[in-house]
Amino acid sequence: MLARDGPAIETRGVTRRFESRKGFLFRDITRTDALQGVDLTVERGSIFGLLGPNGAGKTTLTKILSTLLLPTGGEARVLGHDVSRDADWLRPRIGLVLGGERGLYNRVSGRDNLRYFADLYGIPPVEREARIRTVLERVDLSTAADRRVEEYSRGMKQKLHLARGILHRPEILFLDEPTIGLDPKSARETRKLIRSLVVDGVTIFLTTHYMFEAEELCPQLAILSKGRIVARDSVDNLRQLVGGDRTLEAEAYGFEDRELATLRHLPGVSKVVEEEYGPATRLTIRVRTEETGVDEVRRVLPGHDELSVRERRTSLEDVYLDLVEEEAR
Template sequence: MIQVKNLTKRYKEVEAVKGISFTVDQGTVFGLLGENGAGKTTTLRMIATMIKPTSGTALIDGKDLIKEPDNIRGKIGILFGGDTGLYDRLTARENIEYFGLLNGMNKSDISKRIDMLSKKLEMEEYIDRRVGKFSKGMKQKVSIARSIVHNPQIMLLDEPTTGLDVTSVRIVHEFILDQKKEGKTILFSSHSMSEVEKLCDIVGIINKGKLVEVSTLDELKHKFKGNNLEDIFVELVGEKSEY
């Protein structure tokens, strides 16, 4: 479970995240929906203990973000968009194995876990090839496997399908839903309305650092008289949205 409590991040005069609060229950997919600069990535980085909040806190599986960051890091799997940060000279398997070792796993358990993830993410054809010449979709799947090789109960995914082709997007979506069935707690950010509608139990709409709505999709549509998610988003954040 994730419990975010008045989380705030300020950079000098700019308040990037403004006292947001929400809860992600175990076995739930929570989607953080917002345009560029809305505060999605900053929020995820604070929850991941990568940057320190200006104020507020979060409880990650009962551990306080401020007081026990070291105890939180082993409980979460983190995937951020953009540069995958993979080691080009290593194979996909070696990249994943390295992160398993960093998380204190033994080689036997790592090997079993890699074989399982390779099958689920359809990487078997290239799992033992160097990643330097991989496509973006191939690298992204390796990055996902690397981020959760230690089988964390909580997954933080920042725009996990950005730039992927249709086939890769489908595989990633199926994997997220499979992890939900296993009882994992999943928080992810997205630009895609259809992605949020397909995957999320709860959606939080963030605009200029403020959480303007948190509810189920059914509750949102009932509240806004049956409008689709895109229309609801525009109504909440204004016509200048890039959507």
């Protein structure tokens, strides 16, 4: 039994199976396990990032946590309440931004969309217009508020989704790819808005494909692959998990096996991955300590006139790719 107070989100062994049927007389049932035992804890007042490739189960998990889908197994609690049993209690306290081109009434104005949802969320009539004005200003959509949504660009629709998501002042906000389709300036403003919501005490559950966004916003994140959480920690700890926060890249026209073996034995080297990179070969060397650097790599790879070696910080993208590829194997 999960506790009622405590974390904003807590899941234990959450599974979700989808069944699709084909045929009329002889039904062919296809079963897909979108989530296979997800355990997750998200603290209140934080931004939690969920990363994963397409089809990993991110949207399924988001929908379960926001009461739009029932899990087929396990237990999921949001704000201490079971998402299956206490949906009525949770819904006024949850904001959901699924984003994209759909999900809005295109033939009416942005303001009328917000008025409609303000009423469905029971926002007091005396507050409604002022609240709508405020959220429109926050997402920088005030000047277009009275235009029909069908005239909006994709980015403007995304902003309207966001405005709707925060209109009723939720305690927890689920954001599924919130900056997709936004220009860089708008995306930056959206990230600023997300940070300001956390300052206001809102818990944010964010799914994104943009690694820099997750790295910038999320102190804690999880990587979901094939319906399983393959890692869950801070970005720094995840770097260590995949072999260190320093990455050296060496590029030349082919390396010998003995050279790779030597590299693997250098101090602090945790991983050496070889990949074809056009006509050249690239070695990605993950290093845990300071002892091994560009000079050491050059020293053990003599005889490559065209050799280039550079050092960079292990990015979240490296972490993500390592973990997802490992899971795929």
